[in-house]
Amino acid sequence: MKNQNIPYKIYLSEDEMPKYWYNVRADMVNKPAPLLNPATMKPMSFDDLRPVFCDELIEQELDDTTKLIPIPDDIRNFYKMYRPSPLVRAYCLEEKLQTPAKIYYKFEGNNTSGSHKLNSAIAQAYYAKNQGLKGVTTETGAGQWGTALSMACAYLGLDCIVYMVKVSYEQKPFRREVMRTYGASVTPSPSDTTEVGRKILAEHPGTTGSLGCAISEAVECATTHPGYRYVLGSVLNQVLLHQSIIGLEAKTALDKYGVKPDIIIGCAGGGSNLGGLISPFMGEKLRGEADYRFIAVEPASCPSFTRGKFAYDYCDTGMVCPLAKMYTLGSGFIPSANHAGGLRYHGMSPVLSQLYHDGLMEAVAVEQTAVFEAAEQFARVEGILPAPESSHAIRVAIDEALRCRETGEEKTILFGLTGTGYFDMTAYEKYNNGEMTDYIPSDEDLEKGFAGLPVQPE
Amino acid sequence: MKNQNIPYKIYLSEDEMPKYWYNVRADMVNKPAPLLNPATMKPMSFDDLRPVFCDELIEQELDDTTKLIPIPDDIRNFYKMYRPSPLVRAYCLEEKLQTPAKIYYKFEGNNTSGSHKLNSAIAQAYYAKNQGLKGVTTETGAGQWGTALSMACAYLGLDCIVYMVKVSYEQKPFRREVMRTYGASVTPSPSDTTEVGRKILAEHPGTTGSLGCAISEAVECATTHPGYRYVLGSVLNQVLLHQSIIGLEAKTALDKYGVKPDIIIGCAGGGSNLGGLISPFMGEKLRGEADYRFIAVEPASCPSFTRGKFAYDYCDTGMVCPLAKMYTLGSGFIPSANHAGGLRYHGMSPVLSQLYHDGLMEAVAVEQTAVFEAAEQFARVEGILPAPESSHAIRVAIDEALRCRETGEEKTILFGLTGTGYFDMTAYEKYNNGEMTDYIPSDEDLEKGFAGLPVQPE
Numbered sequence: 001m002k003n004q005n006i007p008y009k010i011y012l013s014e015d016e017m018p019k020y021w022y023n024v025r026a027d028m029v030n031k032p033a034p035l036l037n038p039a040t041m042k043p044m045s046f047d048d049l050r051p052v053f054c055d056e057l058i059e060q061e062l063d064d065t066t067k068l069i070p071i072p073d074d075i076r077n078f079y080k081m082y083r084p085s086p087l088v089r090a091y092c093l094e095e096k097l098q099t100p101a102k103i104y105y106k107f108e109g110n111n112t113s114g115s116h117k118l119n120s121a122i123a124q125a126y127y128a129k130n131q132g133l134k135g136v137t138t139e140t141g142a143g144q145w146g147t148a149l150s151m152a153c154a155y156l157g158l159d160c161i162v163y164m165v166k167v168s169y170e171q172k173p174f175r176r177e178v179m180r181t182y183g184a185s186v187t188p189s190p191s192d193t194t195e196v197g198r199k200i201l202a203e204h205p206g207t208t209g210s211l212g213c214a215i216s217e218a219v220e221c222a223t224t225h226p227g228y229r230y231v232l233g234s235v236l237n238q239v240l241l242h243q244s245i246i247g248l249e250a251k252t253a254l255d256k257y258g259v260k261p262d263i264i265i266g267c268a269g270g271g272s273n274l275g276g277l278i279s280p281f282m283g284e285k286l287r288g289e290a291d292y293r294f295i296a297v298e299p300a301s302c303p304s305f306t307r308g309k310f311a312y313d314y315c316d317t318g319m320v321c322p323l324a325k326m327y328t329l330g331s332g333f334i335p336s337a338n339h340a341g342g343l344r345y346h347g348m349s350p351v352l353s354q355l356y357h358d359g360l361m362e363a364v365a366v367e368q369t370a371v372f373e374a375a376e377q378f379a380r381v382e383g384i385l386p387a388p389e390s391s392h393a394i395r396v397a398i399d400e401a402l403r404c405r406e407t408g409e410e411k412t413i414l415f416g417l418t419g420t421g422y423f424d425m426t427a428y429e430k431y432n433n434g435e436m437t438d439y440i441p442s443d444e445d446l447e448k449g450f451a452g453l454p455v456q457p458e
Numbered sequence: 459m460k461n462q463n464i465p466y467k468i469y470l471s472e473d474e475m476p477k478y479w480y481n482v483r484a485d486m487v488n489k490p491a492p493l494l495n496p497a498t499m500k501p502m503s504f505d506d507l508r509p510v511f512c513d514e515l516i517e518q519e520l521d522d523t524t525k526l527i528p529i530p531d532d533i534r535n536f537y538k539m540y541r542p543s544p545l546v547r548a549y550c551l552e553e554k555l556q557t558p559a560k561i562y563y564k565f566e567g568n569n570t571s572g573s574h575k576l577n578s579a580i581a582q583a584y585y586a587k588n589q590g591l592k593g594v595t596t597e598t599g600a601g602q603w604g605t606a607l608s609m610a611c612a613y614l615g616l617d618c619i620v621y622m623v624k625v626s627y628e629q630k631p632f633r634r635e636v637m638r639t640y641g642a643s644v645t646p647s648p649s650d651t652t653e654v655g656r657k658i659l660a661e662h663p664g665t666t667g668s669l670g671c672a673i674s675e676a677v678e679c680a681t682t683h684p685g686y687r688y689v690l691g692s693v694l695n696q697v698l699l700h701q702s703i704i705g706l707e708a709k710t711a712l713d714k715y716g717v718k719p720d721i722i723i724g725c726a727g728g729g730s731n732l733g734g735l736i737s738p739f740m741g742e743k744l745r746g747e748a749d750y751r752f753i754a755v756e757p758a759s760c761p762s763f764t765r766g767k768f769a770y771d772y773c774d775t776g777m778v779c780p781l782a783k784m785y786t787l788g789s790g791f792i793p794s795a796n797h798a799g800g801l802r803y804h805g806m807s808p809v810l811s812q813l814y815h816d817g818l819m820e821a822v823a824v825e826q827t828a829v830f831e832a833a834e835q836f837a838r839v840e841g842i843l844p845a846p847e848s849s850h851a852i853r854v855a856i857d858e859a860l861r862c863r864e865t866g867e868e869k870t871i872l873f874g875l876t877g878t879g880y881f882d883m884t885a886y887e888k889y890n891n892g893e894m895t896d897y898i899p900s901d902e903d904l905e906k907g908f909a910g911l912p913v914q915p916e
Contacts (some may be wrong), residue, residue, distance in 0.1 A: 007472045008538040014465045080466040081550070081841045092539070092613070110568050111842040112878070154838040155550070174632075174883035178843060180890045197856055229690040376639055383539045385570040385636060420570070422880045425632035432638045 008091060010253040011085040021071055021241045024279040025351060026062035027286040031357055032064070032237065032350035033325035036312060041457045044322045051223050052230050052321075056127040060238040071123075071240065078122045079154060079245070082111035083120040087253040088417075092250035092381040092400070099131055101404035103397060103419040104261070106250040107384065112178070114146035115387065115419030116273050117233050121148035124231040125156050126198035132158060132357035134227035139189065139214030142168055142342045143175030144387075145233030145451035146420060153166025161228070163189040163217045175423050189214035195221050196318040210334050211345055216318025230247035234270025235324070235349050237317065243276025250414065251280045261292060261414040268296040268305065268363070269342050271349030277416040278361070285360065295400075296352065297392040300372075300440045301339040304329050305346045305356055305363035307446060311453055313347055323454060326353040330449030338439040340368060340427035341388030346449065364396060367438040371395050372431040375421070388420040388427055466549060466781065468711040471540040476706040479529055480713055482737040483522035483809060485744040488816055490695065490808035491783035494770060499915045501781045509681050510688050510779075514585040518696040519603050529581075529672070536613060537703070538582045540569035545711040546875075550839040551861070554650040559862035561855060563875040564708040565842065566819065570636070571606035573845065574731050575875030578700035579606035582689040583614050592685035593617025597647065597672030599626055600800045601633030601879060602845075603691030608642035619686070621675045625666035647672035655775040668792050669803055674776025692728025693782070693807050695771065706874065708841050709738045713747045719750060721858055721870040725850035726763065726821070727800050729807030732741050736819070737873040742816065752819035753858075755850040757829075758898045759797040762787050763814055763821035765904060770909055771805055781784070781912060784811040788907030792810025796897040798826055798885035799846025804907065806858040817833060822854060827897040829853050830889040833879070845877040897902045 023032055034043035049058045060069065071079075090103040108116035128136050136156050146162040153160035162184050169176060169188035179186050189209045196216040200207065203204050207213075215232070222230035233239065254261065264281055266274035273347030274296055284290040287398040298305055304327045314331040315321040328347040335344045348356075368388070375391035377398070378384070386394060397415040404411050421428065430436045461808035483489055490502035491778045497820035506752045518527065534535055563604075586594050593616050598604030604620040611618035619640050625750040630870035637644050647657040654674040658665065665671075673690070680688035691697065712719065722739055731752055742748040756763055762785045770788040773779040786805040793802045806814075813819050826846070833849035836842070837858070846851060853875040862869050879886065888894045 008535075009472075011469050059783050077466075093656075111836070112841055112880075114880075153840060155841070174880070177883040177887040177890060178880075181837055181843065183838065214859065319772065379570070380641065383570055383609055383613070422570075422572075422632070422636075425635040428639050429631065429635040432635060448591060 001362035005415070006089050006257050009086040009088050010256065011086055012249060014080055016252055017076065017079065017084050018245055019071060020068035022248055022280050023063065023066055023069055023241050024242040024244070024282055025143060025237060028281045028354065030354055032354045035322035035324055036457065038319065038323050047390045053221060054131050054133065054229050056130065057124060057238050060241055061236060071128060071313065072128045075123055075126050082118065084249050085110060087250055089383055096381045097398065097401050097403040097405065099405040100408060101401040101411045102412045103358070103401055104254070104412070104414045106246055106414070107136050109245060109384070109387070109417065109420040113144060113151055114422060115144040115148065115366045116243060116246060116276065118146045118151060119245055119276070120233060120239045121145070121152040122274065123242040124153035124298065125149065125158055128229055128231070129156045129158050133229055133258040135161060136229055136231045137161040137218040138231050138233065139163045139211060139218045140164050141211050141344065143172055143179065144342070146186070147175060147178050149231065150179040150182035153184065154182040160184040161221060162186045163191070163214040163215050165189055165209040165211060169222060171426070172423060185342040187215050194220045196320065200317070210317060212317035212331055215316035216320050219316065221321050226358065234272040234345065235347060237351055239272045240275035240279065240351050241348060244270050244274040244279040246273065246279045247278060248414065250277065259412060260290070262411040263293045263295060263413045264395045264415065264417040265295045265297060265396050265413065267343060267389050267416070268298050268340040268348065268388065269345070270345045273416050273418045275349050275352050277371065280345055282355065282360065295396055296356070296361060296363040297396045298363060298365050299339060299343050299392065300367045300438065302329065302335040302344050302366040304346065306365045306431040309450055309453065310353060311359050312456055313453055315347065324350050326350050327356065329446060330452045332452040333449035336439040336441070340430065341424060343389050343392065366392055366395050369436050369438055372428070372436060379456065385421045386417060388424050390416070390418040393417070405419065414419060460692050464547050464715050467546050468714065470707060470711055470815060474710055475534065475537065475542050476703055477529060479524035480702040480706055480738050481521065481527055481699050481841065482524040482702070482740055483605050483695060485810065486742045489810045493780035493782055494915065496777065496781050498914070510677060512585045512589050512591065514588065515696050517584060518699055518817065519694060521586045530584060533581055533584050534600065540576065542707050543568060545708055548840055552704050552835060555856065555863065557859040557863040558866060558868045559859040560868065561859055562712070564704055564872070565875045567842065567845070567875065567878040571602055571609055572880060574605035574704060575603045575736065575759055576609060577703055577734070578691060578697045578730065579603070579610040581700040583616055583909060586687055586689070586699060587614045588796055591687055594687055594689045595617060595619040595676040595680040596667060596689050596691065597676045597866035599669050600628060601630055601637065601881065602800070604642065604644070605633060605636050606691070606729040606842050607689065608637040611642065612640040618642040619679060620648065621649070621672040623647055623669060623672050623695065630881060630885070634757060647673045647675050649675060652678040658775070662724035666777060668791055670775035672777050673774035677774065678789045678793050692730040693805065695809055695856045697730045697814065698733035698737065698807060698809050700731050702733065702737040704734040704874065705736060705738045708735065711855065717870060718748070720869040721751045721753065721871045723753045723755060723851045723854050723871065723873040725847050725874070725876060726756050726806065726810065727847065728803045728910060729810040731876045733807050733810050740813065740818065745895040748863045752848040754819060754853055755854045756815065756821060756823050757797060757801050758823040758825045758896065759821040760787065760793040760802050766806070767908055768811060768815050770914055771911055773805065781846045782808050784808050785814065785821040786857055787904060789912045790910040792909035794897040794899070796895060798888065801847050801850065803878070821903055824850055824853050825898070827894050827896055830886070830894060832856050836902065842875065843879045844875060845879045845899045846882050848874070848876040851875070
């Protein structure tokens with residue numbers, strides 16, 4: 001075993017936990033494009049957004065100049081229940097791979113929501129509570145975000161209304177029950193509780209729903225119920241801001257031991273984890289203080305970075321949300337039923353989209369059987385059973401480490417282990433039984449999605 | 459919020475992790491009674507036990523005089539993947555209860571097995587590997603122990619054969635798949651792969667199995683396959699020894715802050731967690747250095763301490779194991795189907811049984827609706843969704859804290875939070891739907907179990 005001066009797990013003390021979130025937009029020369037009002041094609045103003053979002057969160061959404069935003073004490077106290085999260089040196093994986101590379105992962109799964117989503121859920125719930133609101137509405141797919149939000153709302157005594165994609169509601173009753181245990185009300189989407197839901201049901205009877213459709217319902221629910229606002233677990237600038245705590249903690253922990261990563265890897269669905277993990281490192285790169293390779297890993301079956309278009313698009317199926325400029329497969333794109341796990345949103349965070357467009361980060365798409373192979377290998381030596389989403393990052397971290405074995409380079413690799421796979425055993429069972437297959441959408445499939453893109457501004 | 463000098467979570471550094479397990483038997487005046495050979499009613503010797511257990515583990519099982527037993531480096535390295543486990547100050551629960559009591563819990567659920575079972579699984583697998591064995595066999599009920607053992611075996615490259623109680627095998631496919639992901643072979647019990655299984659199937663066609671029956675099958679499998687031994691996740695002296703790491707870490711963490719608990723509470727099924735948690739504190743009590751109240755919490759539906767007999771009994775249904783002297787409900791006792799979660803073994807650790815018999819600890823039985831009420835309350839303020847088993851301890855910790863609110867006493871309460879409830883959502887769903895009921899066996903029910911006790915020696 002290699003130099004053991006670095007412990008298996010680096011835990012910061014509570015005093016060392018970040019007191020500020022870092023807003024990477026402040027250091028970007030090319031800022032992410034603003035959200036547009038689909039009716040006027042003009043940038044959404046603070047007032048335009050007020051019926052949907054909490055005031056303080058709109059400020060954060062629109063603020064692309066303030067570098068450091070203080071984390072309120074109440075949020076820090078909540079963070080202390082499950083943070084600082086460990087930065088783990090993957091000694092056992094390194095040994096198994098016989099690689100000279102040094103592998104670290106920031107593990108965000110040690111909380112009941114099972115993922116990093118809680119970092120933004122508590123922030124959004126806190127600002128809603130602070131504004132005197134009664135509750136919040138949201139959508140959830142596999143259920144990680146919905147679980148995180150229900151935990152945050154239970155803690156603060158806030159109503160939590162979750163629209164859960166119907167296929168997940170039926171196939172993942174356990175996630176649903178976790179949310180209910182935390183007092184959330186969970187409705188399968190599309191439902192007859194909203195106008196947009198009734199419309200979608202009328203047009204597509206028997207549909208099992210999609211994230212885009214659940215978003216439309218949650219937004220309508222918030223805007224038609226006084227005292228409620230809508231919250232979202234990824235994609236938005238504010239979410240990346242809250243998630244910067246992942247990267248800030250990781251950087252503090254590495255700095256303590258004088259370690260500088262060469263490659264930083266994260267899985268990317270809407271971009272919340274990847275954006276949070278890389279933010280402070282990207283800041284150094286943007287300011288010319290250091291250089292890093294950043295790699296976004298996405299599923300080959302939902303390849304928004306690697307095969308999508310950089311364009312303004314609808315964020316939801318019902319087209320009730322503002323337009324966002326992002327790498328997108330089109331709001332009508334739905335990943336094949338073959339695809340297990342999350343990372344199935346059609347678009348990508350505007351911040352990350354801009355950074356990728358400017359050549360500041362790379363992206364690769366991987367197939368799911370290779371992902372589960374990496375997941376199993378990782379679980380057996382590192383103990384943690386990873387979420388399918390997180391395993392995308394594991395796959396590429398292993399690939400990079402194996403490359404180091406060939407070249408003899410002692411690179412330092414950092415990746416984000418966003419969560420655990422305890423609620424994904426149906427997918428693991430498929431893999432264990434040798435029944436998992438891969439699916440890559442054809443160019444024709446993608447063209448159908450692109451055909452639904454709105455007319456672009458000027 | 460109260461004095462915040464004590465952090466939310468006290469983490470020891472890896473250097474502060476115990477280097478020895480503590481053997482509480484060394485400090486007991488009345489030693490636990492020896493295992494007896496059912497054929498001769500004589501104490502089992504080292505040689506008697508060799509066909510079933512690994513050599514080094516037999517040494518540990520029989521050793522009631524050595525106080526400190528070194529933890530091999532390889533086991534400590536494995537421990538470092540998920541230990542030291544946090545000692546948490548339950549600030550939020552205290553505030554919610556408006557109690558002057560100070561509540562701490564030692565959280566053992568932050569690993570993929572979801573419980574403390576991994577502490578002994580890696581030790582037992584290590585000694586098997588060290589002896590040059592090919593693999594180990596075991597039984598599992600709800601699946602925590604089987605999962606822990608499969609993780610340990612995957613890490614060491616050892617075969618792992620698990621007999622899983624049939625009803626759990628069918629109702630808990632997710633646990634089964636976790637074990638398979640770690641490479642274990644999982645067979646529903648009773649099965650036709652063993653003589654005792656075939657016999658039980660012939661006598662009780664359609665039986666959904668029991669722990670006692672799965673133990674019989676696993677023991678037979680080990681003794682009929684060269685290179686295999688049987689391992690057990692609770693009850694045995696060696697298991698309590700390995701689990702002493704829970705109490706040793708908890709004590710070190712409390713000592714760092716000069717905190718001395720007044721009451722120490724743990725759930726009790728076979729006794730592995732409770733025994734591990736209390737061991738070093740009990741040692742102080744036995745040596746007259748300090749005094750503590752110890753409370754074992756068991757389900758009212760499986761009340762071995764509070765309503766059982768202190769007698770020699772069979773450890774398994776097939777009666778292939780040695781006899782153990784313990785508080786028992788009789789090896790034929792099976793908890794009502796109404797009972798959710800674990801803590802369903804008919805007997806109790808001989809060490810704990812002796813300590814309870816000698817008046818050194820207390821025991822209470824609680825009903826499951828009250829347990830789930832406590833679980834929900836805890837989850838909503840402390841974030842962690844607890845296992846039903848662990849929630850027995852939460853129930854009594856809350857009761858003691860509420861008593862302090864009445865009396866104004868500022869007692870310090872420590873309890874063991876053994877695991878998470880992610881694989882127990884069926885039980886939570888029942889509770890969420892208001893469909894959970896309680897069941898207390900009648901005296902007549904218990905008499906049936908006692909009728910199966912063997913003739914006692916002299």
